[in-house]
Amino acid sequence: METRKTDALGRIVIPKDLRIKYDIMSEGSDIDIIPTEEGILLKKHCDTCAICGSSNDLVNYAGKYYCRTCIKNLNAEAKMKWGDTEAYKDYQEKAENLSEEDKQLLSGELMNIFGEFGEIKRTDPASESAQELVLMLQNYITDHFYKCTDDILRGLGQMYVNDMRFKKSIDDTCGEGTAEFVSKAIAAKK
Numbered sequence: 001m002e003t004r005k006t007d008a009l010g011r012i013v014i015p016k017d018l019r020i021k022y023d024i025m026s027e028g029s030d031i032d033i034i035p036t037e038e039g040i041l042l043k044k045h046c047d048t049c050a051i052c053g054s055s056n057d058l059v060n061y062a063g064k065y066y067c068r069t070c071i072k073n074l075n076a077e078a079k080m081k082w083g084d085t086e087a088y089k090d091y092q093e094k095a096e097n098l099s100e101e102d103k104q105l106l107s108g109e110l111m112n113i114f115g116e117f118g119e120i121k122r123t124d125p126a127s128e129s130a131q132e133l134v135l136m137l138q139n140y141i142t143d144h145f146y147k148c149t150d151d152i153l154r155g156l157g158q159m160y161v162n163d164m165r166f167k168k169s170i171d172d173t174c175g176e177g178t179a180e181f182v183s184k185a186i187a188a189k190k
Helices: 016-021 068-082 086-095 100-119 128-144 150-162 164-174 178-187
Strands: 031-035 040-044 058-061 064-067
Touching: 058 068, 058 100, 064 068, 064 164, 068 086, 100 128, 100 164, 100 178, 128 150, 128 178, 150 164, 150 178, 164 178
Parallel strands: none
Antiparallel strands: 031 040, 058 064
16 A cells, blocks of 8 residues: 555545556546545546446447447347337337437437436426426437327336436436436426
């Protein structure tokens, strides 16, 4: 163990031998700072799947990484749950003509809508601005994925808070409480 002093801004210099060992020699290397029960853990940043934490075979969707195994599992789960529905068939038709780049762009745009919800999450979910975003979300899903009926939208609103994968993804990207606000705004739709 080596002890180092912090400077006035709280910075420390990581010893050269450790920078070499952990391949953090270049200026601007990303370091994760992780609070633990024992103190602070510094770790070289490594992109990982937002669902399972794997660092293998990742795809970037809207600034978040997902491994191809989790993507495959999510697709299988969706097919099992909704494979017989018109909405799923509509999604399959639209998705088969999209490149990976197109899918990433659509996911990013969709996450931007959630970001707008995050900016107003301290307002009334029934407010005019929140309801305009609900309509924007519903129209975006209809235009790019499948016909998002009011029933489907209500189901999505529940899924955004009841499925921790969705809740975590939305809240991690758009701020804690965003998924809950989106769900309440959808429930307030008339």
